[in-house]
Amino acid sequence: MEINKIKCGKFSFNVPNFDLKLTMFSGQTSQPPWKHKNDYYQELIFIEDKPCLIKVRQKNNHLEVKYETDTKVSPQDIKKTIKYIFDLEFNLDKFYFNFTQNDSIFSRIVEKYNGLRLFLAHNKYECIISSITSANNSISKWTRSILRIKEKLGRKYVFPSSEEMYYFPDPETVLENKDKLKYCGVGYRYKYIVETTKILYENLSIDEVNKMEYDEAFETLLELPGVGPKVADCILLYGFRRYEAFPVDIWITRAIKDLFGVSKDIREFGQSKFGKYAGYAQLYLYQYIRHKK
DNA sequence: CAGGTC
DNA sequence: TCTGG
Numbered sequence: 001m002e003i004n005k006i007k008c009g010k011f012s013f014n015v016p017n018f019d020l021k022l023t024m025f026s027g028q029t030s031q032p033p034w035k036h037k038n039d040y041y042q043e044l045i046f047i048e049d050k051p052c053l054i055k056v057r058q059k060n061n062h063l064e065v066k067y068e069t070d071t072k073v074s075p076q077d078i079k080k081t082i083k084y085i086f087d088l089e090f091n092l093d094k095f096y097f098n099f100t101q102n103d104s105i106f107s108r109i110v111e112k113y114n115g116l117r118l119f120l121a122h123n124k125y126e127c128i129i130s131s132i133t134s135a136n137n138s139i140s141k142w143t144r145s146i147l148r149i150k151e152k153l154g155r156k157y158v159f160p161s162s163e164e165m166y167y168f169p170d171p172e173t174v175l176e177n178k179d180k181l182k183y184c185g186v187g188y189r190y191k192y193i194v195e196t197t198k199i200l201y202e203n204l205s206i207d208e209v210n211k212m213e214y215d216e217a218f219e220t221l222l223e224l225p226g227v228g229p230k231v232a233d234c235i236l237l238y239g240f241r242r243y244e245a246f247p248v249d250i251w252i253t254r255a256i257k258d259l260f261g262v263s264k265d266i267r268e269f270g271q272s273k274f275g276k277y278a279g280y281a282q283l284y285l286y287q288y289i290r291h292k293k
Numbered sequence: 294c295a296g297g298t299c
Numbered sequence: 300t301c302t303g304g
Contacts, residue, residue, distance in 0.1 A: 228297055229297085249296075
């Protein structure tokens with residue numbers, strides 16, 4: 001699909017404590033890292049229901065942004081969206097301050113991964129499917145699956161710079177093209193994706209879940225096929241920006257065991273220990289344990 | 294060999 | 300369990 005009435009532009013703005021690459025490649029996220037091209041990272045995002053090609057790159061403490069989008073979308077709208085996706089309003093220093101007091105381990109972790117933030121979903125349905133696909137799967141494999149779903153089932157948009165981007169299909173499209181989904185390398189998760197999509201299409205609105213309190217949203221997500229505690233918390237953290245979520249995978253299990261000697265009820269442990277910073281604590285613990293020799 | 298859900 | 304690297 002070609003886009004008419006399009007405008008291109010660029011701007012830059014100052015960012016707080018932030019590391020774009022670290023944030024985008026942190027591993028456990030709602031979406032694959034953005035496409036790296038000509039020194040920028042780019043993605044197709046819908047803003048005000050209009051397709052928008054966003055390219056970003058970081059130069060020290062500012063972010064350079066190029067965009068191609070409908071004339072109705074303002075640079076302010078784009079900036080707001082970028083701030084949301086990289087969680088730039090979150091007060092990282094306060095989080096650091098809270099957990100580095102009298103804690104040499106956390107001090108080192110925080111120092112090493114300074115500027116790491118949540119990489120939030122721009123599409124909640126994509127985030128749910130991504131999270132289901134990530135279960136019992138390697139990072140490189142689920143990343144490829146998601147990119148394949150976008151290319152095989154998603155809609156293609158061609159921008160003025162002749163850039164071609166695919167957008168993650170909506171639930172209806174996925175249900176209409178179930179057969180194609182089989183060739184996206186999701187394996188046995190195929191039936192979970194189809195069943196969950198059916199529920200999201202017919203019975204459960206994502207917006208409704210978004211309005212719920214954390215606990216209720218968690219229990220509701222658990223009802224979806226292929227969604228267990230880890231996936232539910234990933235969806236809540238990366239998709240719905242619920243900072244109290246604490247997704248526990250084998251890496252977090254190892255980290256908690258390693259640092260605190262705790263080996264059961266790890267989610268509850270993390271949530272009571274870190275409270276409203278549980279999600280961020282998880283982000284840093286994950287980096288710590290994955291890179292630990 | 295990696296890796297949550299049923 | 301299942302499946303690509």
